[in-house]
């Protein structure tokens with residue numbers, strides 16, 4: 495609830511609001527989508543502290559100078575709190591990148607976009623559709639130009655297009671990458687967080703979201719839901735063009751900011767360091783009727799004082815993307831963000 499983090503804020507119009515929250519769960523031991531690290535066995539990575547995980551998005555107001563944007567500011571629920579966190583967590587680092595960030599997720603300088611893929615099978619024997627795709631180390635990319643960011647209108651074609659950035663369905667992934675990676679070699683298969691099979695197996699809430707960011711099968715049409723509710727995550731094709739300017743941007747010029755996330759650096763005695771500007775403790779009543787202490791930290795990063803400048807970027811006039819990366823963790827960590835501005 496909003497009042498947990500902002501106890502003195504009077505609710506707008508007397509309505510008690512649920513605070514918009516972004517939960518980020520990072521599993522450094524697990525192979526993510528399109529990670530073909532040869533050291534992985536059964537999808538588990540041997541040196542988790544060398545892994546990284548990140549999310550990026552486009553920035554709508556790109557000129558930070560004329561719009562006077564000075565801080566990245568957010569609240570995080572204490573991930574190391576002894577009541578529900580891990581006080582002996584070995585920790586890691588949280589990076590923020592602001593600037594030009596590559597959209598070329600499958601790094602090959604080619605733009606992957608599901609809606610450019612053929613709407614019927616590719617057959618190398620008959621030659622059907624083979625001129626519509628090029629082969630890359632990651633799979634297939636369209637050779638055609640498509641300017642409308644939408645799937646083909648005919649519903650029956652969806653299974654040929656909604657197959658992820660690799661341009662391969664599971665069967666083709668097996669042909670491409672062999673059978674050492676399991677039944678989903680690219681690791682890109684989607685599953686809605688609700689599902690009869692999840693219910694039957696009483697899968698917990700975190701595991702229910704593990705495949706929700708999958709890009710293969712995340713846009714089923716209603717005849718393919720397989721449940722009596724919509725299992726679609728998005729009606730939009732997955733595409734290596736986040737800001738939708740019809741361009742694959744693969745420059746990496748950005749400002750970098752680093753926060754240390756470990757039980758020593760994120761503690762009530764460290765306010766004033768590590769970009770922590772405030773700490774808040776609140777007793778909340780949980781749904782099962784217990785009283786529980788919840789601690790939130792406020793972080794405020796002055797964007798004019800980056801720790802590092804990567805590539806060529808001089809000013810804050812064209813900040814087109816923001817990326818958040820977690821690195822250096824050897825065990826799972828869950829970050830609950832409130833008001834990430």
Ligand SMILES: [Ca+2]
Nearest residue numbers: 598600602604
């Ligand atoms: Ca690419």
Ligand SMILES: [Ca+2]
Nearest residue numbers: 657658662710
């Ligand atoms: Ca795929």
Ligand SMILES: [Ca+2]
Nearest residue numbers: 678682683710
């Ligand atoms: Ca797959």
Ligand SMILES: [Ca+2]
Nearest residue numbers: 656709712732
């Ligand atoms: Ca998709």
